Amino acid sequence: MKGTKDFPQCGFSNTVVQILKSLNVPVETLNILENEMLRQGLKEYSSWPTFPQLYIDGEFFGGCDIVVGELTVPILLLFSCSSF
Numbered sequence: 095m096k097g098t099k100d101f102p103q104c105g106f107s108n109t110v111v112q113i114l115k116s117l118n119v120p121v122e123t124l125n126i127l128e129n130e131m132l133r134q135g136l137k138e139y140s141s142w143p144t145f146p147q148l149y150i151d152g153e154f155f156g157g158c159d160i161v162v163g164e165l166t167v168p169i170l171l172l173f174s175c176s177s178f
């Protein structure tokens with residue numbers, strides 16, 4: 095991501111971190127702004143041109159738009175169900 099989980103340096107990276115924090119899952123982050131080789135290498139590795147990039151159990155999951163689409167709907171459902 096751009097920045098770290100404690101200091102995101104881009105709104106998209108921040109969005110993904112906040113969603114993961116709300117899920118209470120363990121999160122580790124790599125700051126691609128500090129490592130140009132990592133920045134280019136990850137794009138090739140995942141065949142994905144942008145950051146943030148979320149990996150779950152080592153597998154590429156998607157960028158911010160995908161995380162918002164795939165994870166926020168289940169979170170909202172969870173909250174609405176648990177409020178009954």
Ligand SMILES: N[C@@H](CCC(=O)N[C@@H](CS)C(=O)NCC(=O)O)C(=O)O
Pocket residue numbers: 106133143144145146157158159160
């Ligand atoms: N729509 C993207 C938003 C993030 C994005 O577009 N990032 C771009 C612009 S900052 C990016 O990472 N470009 C490549 C780079 O900075 O190396 C997503 O879903 O993650």
Ligand code: FES
Pocket residue numbers: 096103104105106
């Ligand atoms: S660094 Fe956030 S949109 Fe480009």
